[in-house]
Amino acid sequence: MVQLLGKVIIKSTIEVKTGMRIGGPTEGLKIGGIDTPVIKDAYGKPYIPGSSLKGKLRSLTERKEGKSLDPKSGIHICQSVDEYKQCEVCKIYGVMGITSNSIPLLTRLIIRDTYLDEGSITEEMKENLEFPWTEIKTEINIDRRTGTVSRVGGLRNPERVPAGARFKDCEMIFNLYEQEDKDLLKKVFESMLWLEDDYLGGMGSRGYGKVEFKDIEIYYNKASDYETGQTELKPERKINGNWTTPAQIVEHFEEIKAKLQ
Ligand SMILES: [Zn+2]
Numbered sequence: 001m002v003q004l005l006g007k008v009i010i011k012s013t014i015e016v017k018t019g020m021r022i023g024g025p026t027e028g029l030k031i032g033g034i035d036t037p038v039i040k041d042a043y044g045k046p047y048i049p050g051s052s053l054k055g056k057l058r059s060l061t062e063r064k065e066g067k068s069l070d071p072k073s074g075i076h077i078c079q080s081v082d083e084y085k086q087c088e089v090c091k092i093y094g095v096m097g098i099t100s101n102s103i104p105l106l107t108r109l110i111i112r113d114t115y116l117d118e119g120s121i122t123e124e125m126k127e128n129l130e131f132p133w134t135e136i137k138t139e140i141n142i143d144r145r146t147g148t149v150s151r152v153g154g155l156r157n158p159e160r161v162p163a164g165a166r167f168k169d170c171e172m173i174f175n176l177y178e179q180e181d182k183d184l185l186k187k188v189f190e191s192m193l194w195l196e197d198d199y200l201g202g203m204g205s206r207g208y209g210k211v212e213f214k215d216i217e218i219y220y221n222k223a224s225d226y227e228t229g230q231t232e233l234k235p236e237r238k239i240n241g242n243w244t245t246p247a248q249i250v251e252h253f254e255e256i257k258a259k260l261q
Pocket of ligand 1: 084089
């Protein structure tokens with residue numbers, strides 16, 4: 001049987017460095033609706049769905065590990081339980097396509113939705129934004145043969161979250177089932193570091209979606225803490241000291257790992 005040893009709780013702020021587009025449902029019939037809106041919460045503010053961030057971190061890890069990708073879904077799928085036993089991607093992010101009666105196929109990482117820090121959109125920024133929290137970037141497609149603006153679909157007006165926006169209280173939870181999982185946790189921070197040199201959301205090749213993780217706080221709630229109610233994330237329980245960026249945490253991971261006891 002597998003027993004949950006505890007939960008590592010990772011808090012951070014995500015800062016948008018270049019305009020970011022995580023697409024939402026089109027506003028279709030709404031008058032004056034945007035044809036390419038960003039995803040928004042029930043208050044009309046952009047947010048980062050946990051599934052978008054998790055999907056991106058997964059795909060960066062798949063590429064880094066050199067996993068073969070399923071042609072249909074474009075993601076890596078373990079073909080057998082034996083493959084899963086060796087597969088860091090599926091152990092962290094979850095397995096698809098196979099079932100097992102012999103061992104539990106566990107997912108270690110949970111990522112919650114992350115909401116906008118309204119204060120990060122300053123009054124000065126608001127004066128230049130087309131909408132209360134977002135901007136419209138006019139994109140022009142140039143026809144390479146003629147060098148002119150293409151007629152069909154030539155102009156696009158994607159909505160973006162502006163550079164400088166911050167999303168606060170990003171929460172990731174990593175379940176520790178066995179001692180070896182501590183090394184899998186390091187892979188999560190490595191993928192965050194990869195993401196900082198990649199992009200979140202769409203149109204990354206056009207320069208969109210550069211993000212940084214800031215003010216990272218790591219806590220460890222071990223199984224016995226849930227029996228005594230000692231799970232509050234108090235500052236004195238933080239285990240990452242003054243290392244608050246993915247790069248610093250990866251560099252000093254062994255020291256942080258030693259505190260997962
Ligand atoms: Zn796998």
